[in-house]
Amino acid sequence: MGFDHEFDKRRPANTHVAVLMGGWSKEREVSLSTGRACTKALEEAGYRVTQIDVKPDISEVLSDLRPDVAFNALHGKWGEDGNVQGILETLNIAYTHSGVLASALAMDKQRSKAIFRDAGIPVAESEMVAIEEAAVMHKMELPYVIKPVSEGSSVGVHVVTHGSNAPPENLLQERDLYGDFVMLERFIPGLELTCAVLGEVALGVTEIMPLLGFYDYKAKYEEGASEHVLPATIPPKVYREIQQYSLMAHSALGCRGVSRADFRFDETAGENGELILLEVNTQPGMTGTSLVPELAEHAGHNFSELAHWMVQDASLNR
16 A cells, blocks of 8 residues: 555645535444544545535535545445445546445345355355244354344344344334345354455454444444454464455455455364454444554554545546
8 A cells, every 4th residue: 555656646635525424324423423534534635625414416416516536435325335336437426445336245245245255255154034034033043143134334233142032022123224134144253353455455454352242333433342452363374364365355346445354253163263254344434443544554554644545546437
C-alpha cells in the first residue's frame, strides 16, 4: 500500500468527494459514524467533502451535485449489496470499495460460501431453512448459529447453544429482518480473528475479544465492549494462513479497494486446530472502534492516509 508521487498525481487533493452515509438499513447509525469519521479524515487529507445522508432520491441528488468521487460509507442492505454501486455506475461517478457483482455476492452469505469453498478456503457447514421450520425445532445439530443470509454487523445473529430446548422464541417476530429463509451454520468455538485487504495487500491479523458473549452488534460498535489484540497471538502458520485466505477470498469474489475477512480458529480441534472463514465484508466499518483503520495504523498508515488511498483507488467498472 504505497503512496508514490505518480499515484497521487492521478487525483488532486482538491477533488470533490461525496461521502455517502446513513441510508435506511439496520446499520444506519453505524454508517453515520463511519461517514463522519471518513469525512474528517478526507478533509485532513485536503479533499473538498460533501456529506450525503442517503435517501431514495440519491440518484437525483448525485446528478445535481456531480462529485468527482463517491466515498461509499454505507453499511447493510442497499448500500453494501450492489444497488448503490449500480447507480454510481449508471451516473458515471467513480466510487470506492467493491463493484456491483462482488458487493452482491459478499452480502449473500450462502452464495459467497460456495465461492470460497470452490477456491479452497475452509468454511463452516450451513443450510438455508424456511423460517417457520427454524422457529419450531432444531434443524441442525447443536450448537449452531442462526443468521440472516444478507445482513452485516452481526445483525440478527443468534447462537443456539448446547442444552437449548428450542430455537429462539422471537424468530418469527423478526421476519422483516430474515425474510422467508434463515441460514443455519455450524457453530465454530474458539478465537475471533480478522484480517483486512487493501488492494492486493493483506494487512495484519487482529484477535477480537468481546467482554461479554460473542462478537455481536454491541461488541462491534460500543466503546469498551471488546478488546483488540494486534498482532493476534496465534501460531505463525495460522497467522499466515489467515492472510493468504483473506487475499484468496478478496480475489475469488472480485473485491476492490478495502475488504475485511472474519475467521474463527478452534485451537482445540485436532492436532493443528480448525480455521474457518465466516464471511467477507466489502464495506467494513470505519469508526472510532473499527478494525480496518486500526490495522492500517499498525501497517504504518494513519486514518487520513487510508481514506486518501481509497479515494485515489476509486474508479468505475469495479
